[in-house]
Amino acid sequence: MLAALALIALTPPLLAAQEGASAMLEQGREALRRGDGLAAEVALRRAREAGIEQGEISALMGEAYLQQGDYADARRWLAEGYFAPDQRVHGFHMLARLEMAEGNLDAAASAFARALEGNPGTAEIWVDLGRLRYRAGQHHQALTAAEEALRRNGEDPRALEFRGQIARDADGLLAALPWFEKGLKSAPDDLSLLGEYAATLGEAGRAKDMLRITRRMIELDPENPRAFYLQAVLAARAGDYMLARRLLARTQDRFDEVPAAMMLEGVLEMRAENWALAVDVLDRLARSQPDNQRAALLLGRAMLENGDASEVIARYGPSVARGDASPYVLMLVARAHEVLGNRAAAAPLLDRAASPPSASIVPLALGEAGELALFRWGGDLDRLDGAVPRVRQLLAAGNVAEAQAYVTRLGARFAGSADIEVLSGDVALAGRDAARALMLYSNAAQVRRSLSLTQRMVAALRMQGRDAEGRALLAAYLVQHPQDGDAALALGYMQADAGEWNRAEPLLRFAREQRDGGGRDPVLFATLADAALRRGGAGEALADAETGFAAQRTNRRATLTLARVLENAGRKDAATALLEKTRKLPGG
The missing domain is CATH 1.25.40 (Serine Threonine Protein Phosphatase 5, Tetratricopeptide repeat)
Structure with missing residues (x-):
């Protein structure tokens, strides 16, 4: 009887302790849901001290340390796989995230396999598995994982975000927007979704909508670096480079190694004529992305302006030895030789830059x-x-x-x-x-489906004599990427070659604006002059032809076009003099 009374007396404190431990455990879970790893760690430690078994909190503690970026402590809780049965799936999922974070892709795949043993998995698991597959180069399997995630939960924000990202890569900017919009219906304040949505709107040319979304991001998080970066991009596109620099400075260096941000920083430094700073950031970008041709060309120009002519020759010399070297690269290296006083080395490069490009x-x-x-x-x-x-x-x-x-x-x-x-x-x-x-x-x-892949597909079609299909394919790409000046330029040239001048001219003029007024591209201005002349725009044709000729006086196409425009204007003597000059140019 006394023993029974003692047990009854002790029961309320035991229940209270258990309730306290459960409350701490729930506090930890809630902190994890809102992304506060530190608060979660504190609550989970208290739950452990109050009697919760280690297996019940191992997965949660691992997640808490992952949120804090503390991979060493996360591994201490996750690596042994000591999880309670109801925590096993989550535990191996967190272990997979840890392995992904540390670049151990094979180990991550193994952890995902264990997380999916005997169960279909959650949308969250399939999203992370899809991202792993994408990183591992298993792109088609990543798409399968994204679709599986949506089958698990068609309203999951992460699943919709991932599917939208894949749609953006494969189908285009406009095709991606509905995925992000659907995600925001269920999670309107999700900063990651808002960021993806804003970035896609900006690339699609919807600047006002992009600005509205970034302002919402700043309302939710006044120091959000991605919002300020996106606003910096918007300001740069509008030509307000000082504002762009101020906004980029507010990213707190969080985007210093992001390629797109590095490109923006390089362009802003060039606009400010801070050539040494531009060289520094563009050099890092070019080394990290050796196939980024735009970065390489901007770097070359910045190096030349910075007085590094010898370095330009050393770096771009091998490129000009190739038969398909672009006129821009040829002119760049030629200018470097001229700066060093070596006109003999510059002359053949200038001749090649003035020649029609190789079709091989x-x-x-x-x-x-x-x-x-x-x-x-x-x-x-x-x-x-x-x-x-x-x-x-x-x-x-x-x-x-x-x-x-x-x-x-x-x-x-x-x-x-x-x-x-x-x-x-x-x-x-x-x-x-x-x-x-x-x-x-x-x-x-x-x-x-990138522009370079689309152009490869066009080349394959043209090789089969299917030019019209090639133009249609490139036009479809441009519909999805309406601000892509390079795509507009390529399609404009194809339409001109096909004699579709009414379609070619708007594309080429749009490309000129997207390419900062056309830069120093003599062929672009010559083609614009031809288009204007064909529709009777004599004054516009003359302005374009003169601009193209001034950009590169040794360019045969630009010279012939100016001669034709001058003859059309009744200035036959000037036209004849230019025609005589073309006989001395390469290909004359």
């Missing part, structure tokens, strides 16, 4: 980064890291058969990789198998 298909240059990749992975040339430089090396040497065998091997090893499909398409195109190239490019475009 030439493999892209390998470059320093590619050589380093081949050296670094020399013991395993089938690594994805070295695939692009290896294929370029083989094609440059004319080893199409060996390149084909190589990409076939890569395709078996990296099934589902859009990058390998594009490389395989390049090899097929180099081997003049346009039909196979188009098939491979089309497969890749299901998950990643």
Whole structure:
């Protein structure tokens, strides 16, 4: 009897302790839901001290440390896999996130496999698994994971965000917007979704809507760096470079290593004529993205303006040795030689810059980064890291058969990789198998349709004599990316070649505005002059022709166009003098 009375007396304190521990556990979960890892850690420690078993909180503690960026402590709670049965799925999911954060992709895949053992998984798990697959180059499998996430929960903000990001890559900007809008219906204050939505609106040319969304982001988080970065982009596009610089400074250096932000910073420094600073940021960008041609060209100009003519020659000299070197690069290196007083070296480059571009298909240059990749992975040339430089090396040497065998091997090893499909398409195109190239490019475009891939598809179509389909394909891309000046320029030239001048001229004039007034592109202004002349715009034709000729007086196309415009205006003597000059130009 006394023992029973003692037990009854002790029961209320025990219940109170258990209730307190459960309350602490729920506080920890709530803190995790709002992203406060530190508060979650404190609450979970109190729950543990109040008697909650370790297995009940291991997954949650791991998540709390992940939110704080403390991977070492997160691993201490997650690595052993000591989770209560009802926490097992979440625990291995958090372990997978940890492995992803530390770049251990194979270990992350193993953790996801354990998280999905015996259960269909949550939308959140499938989103993270999709992101892992995307990082690992399994692009088609990533799309499958995104669709599976939506089957688990069609209203999940992260699932809708991920699907929108894939739609943006594959289908275009306008196609992505409905996914983000649907996500915001269920989570209107979700900063990540708002950021993706604002960025996509801006790229699509909807500046007012973008500004409205970024202001909402700042209302929710007055120091949100992404909102200020997006506003900086908007200000730069509007030509207010001082405002753009001030807004970029408010990102608290959070975007210092983001490629798009580095490009923006480089352009802003160039606008301010801070050439040394521009060289510094653009050099870092060009080294991190060796295939970013715009960054490379901007860097070259900044280096030249900074007085680094010798460095320009050293860096871009190998490029001008190639048959497909762009007129811009040829002019850049020629100017560098002129700065150093070496006109003899500059002259042939200027002649080539004035010549019509080569229509042949030439493999892209390998470059320093590619050589380093081949050296670094020399013991395993089938690594994805070295695939692009290896294929370029083989094609440059004319080893199409060996390149084909190589990409076939890569395709078996990296099934589902859009990058390998594009490389395989390049090899097929180099081997003049346009039909196979188009098939491979089309497969890749299901998950990643960039302008460069679209242009590859157009090249494959044109090789088959399907020019009209090529124009339609490029036009469809431009509909989805309405602010892409490079796409407008390419389509404008194609329409002009087809004699569709009424369609060509608006595209080319839009491209000129998107390209900062056309820059120093003599062919663009010559083509605009031709278009204006054909519709009877004599004054506009003369202005365009003179601008193109002034940009590069040795350009045969620009010179012939100006002569034709002058003759049309009745200035036959001036036209004759220019025609005489063309006989001395390359191709005359």
